[in-house]
Amino acid sequence: MKKVLITGANKSIGFETARQLLQQGHFVYLGSRDLENGQAAVQQLKAEGLNHVEAIQIDVSDSDSVRAARMDIGGKTESLDVLINNAGISGGMPQKALEAGVDQYRKVFETNVFGVVRVTQAFIDLLRNSPEPRIVNVSSSQGSLTVAADPSSFYYDHKGAVYQPSKSALNMYTIALAYELRGTPFKVNAVDPGFVATDFNNHRGTGTVQEAGARIARYAMLDENGPTGKFVSEEYNPETGDIPW
Known part of the structure; x- marks a missing residue:
């Protein structure tokens, strides 16, 4: 059974991604900044008959929290097959x-950005122990310089x-990470879930969490022939997912 860590997974897109990967037979470490919220999400999934899930307290903006999460998961498994860096904030408007x-x-x-770096570096050793490691950085079409201009x-x-600059920086980190891991079994990609109706945008989005979760899960489950070092947006390009950087 493949093991997955998803940050920011107690609600919205992260939660739905967890649900879909559980339905595909994965074991999910459901990362949540607030452990009680994470445990409540786990209970909801278990009520649906999805039992291979455990809440993990992890605040990606806190180095101590990330280290503690690494120690916690490392005490339960010697390998991690998928890391989904989903946790993110908008920063408010305007x-x-x-x-x-x-500030x-x-x-x-x-x-x-820094949260993704922290988590990726903290868990890279467990990922290296997987025969088919996958890293999905949840990005946004808003991070495309070409589209924005x-x-x-x-x-x-x-x-x-x-x-927008934070997602552009995340995209560049994805390129650098994929390059460093070239020639290995790793697949590293940045995935835009689309403009989805969630708390993140006060439910102004036009897409569903089910669509978003499927887009992310698809890249978490890539086979050996799947792409790496890609930025994809099925909302922007439904046919191929290609979107300019």
Whole structure:
């Protein structure tokens, strides 16, 4: 049974991704910043008959919390097959380039970028012990420089001067990580779940968590012929998932 860690998985897209991977026969470590919320999510999944799941307290913005989560999971298993870096924050609105303070940028990057680095580096040894390790960084089409600069883009007038750069930085980290792990069994990709109706955007999204979870789960379950070092958005390009960086 393959083992998966999903950060920020006690609700919304992370929770639905956990559900779908459990339905596919995986064991899921359900990461949650608040352990009680994580345990409540686990109980909900178990009530659905999905029993191979355990809550793990992990705050990706806190190095001590990440280390503790690594020790906790490392005491239960010698390998991890999939890491899904899902935890993220928007930083609130509005986000004006001339008004957003450095502290606002720092808070968002602490979770959306540095948090991914912390978790990936902390769990890379367990991932290396898997015969088919997969890393999925949950990104956004909003992180595409090309799309953001295109006046014909549907979201052109929706600018987030804090959130968007954080996802652009995450995409670059994904490229660097995939490059360093080239020639190994690793598959490392950045996946846009789409504009999904969740608490994250006050339910203004047009997509469903079921669609988003399926997009992420698909890249968590890539076979040996699957891509690596890709940025994909099925919302942007339903046929191929290709989206410009």
